[in-house]
Amino acid sequence: MSLFSNMYGSVSNKELDLRKEISNLFYGASDEIAKGTVGLLRIMRKDENQELIQCACRNKITNEPDRDSFCPYCYGFGYLWDEYKIIYYRNDDSLKNKEQVVFYFEYGTDITAEDFIVEIKLNKDGEPLLPVQRTKIYDIISSDTFNADYGRVEFWQITAERRRDWSVWYDVQNRQHN
Numbered sequence: 001m002s003l004f005s006n007m008y009g010s011v012s013n014k015e016l017d018l019r020k021e022i023s024n025l026f027y028g029a030s031d032e033i034a035k036g037t038v039g040l041l042r043i044m045r046k047d048e049n050q051e052l053i054q055c056a057c058r059n060k061i062t063n064e065p066d067r068d069s070f071c072p073y074c075y076g077f078g079y080l081w082d083e084y085k086i087i088y089y090r091n092d093d094s095l096k097n098k099e100q101v102v103f104y105f106e107y108g109t110d111i112t113a114e115d116f117i118v119e120i121k122l123n124k125d126g127e128p129l130l131p132v133q134r135t136k137i138y139d140i141i142s143s144d145t146f147n148a149d150y151g152r153v154e155f156w157q158i159t160a161e162r163r164r165d166w167s168v169w170y171d172v173q174n175r176q177h178n
Ligand SMILES: [Zn+2]
Pocket: 055, 056, 057, 058, 065, 066, 071, 072, 073, 074, 075, 076, 077, 078, 079
């Protein structure tokens, strides 16, 4: 049962402020526990032609990113990126494919299918452990805004699939070698 399923049919009521509902869900309200989770949005850098920027670690001949030694610039992605702290709500129940999950973001987040969602390790209060430990990386499969009748973006719904990425284990392996 999707948390939002009952909202889809009822947005014609212009009094209902979904941005506010989402904010209460994420950050809590007097009658609601905060259910947002801290994570990272990995946004790929682009040049002036909107092309992804290749990392200098790529092999001159094969053009493969360096996976033998850990590249501190791209983490083996082969492209340069920046990460930003985000708050999301994750819904695991709505999809049959267990490798896929649905994330919800607030209206102000700017997301494209080229970006990635990164889960990080949190303490029991939901605060990120430092230094940041990345636990899972998700490929964005589709990113859709949910708009109210009059066109205002109310929230983002992202379908994403877990990426098998060895770089999330970097910190672990690094400790073993030291
Ligand atoms: Zn690199």
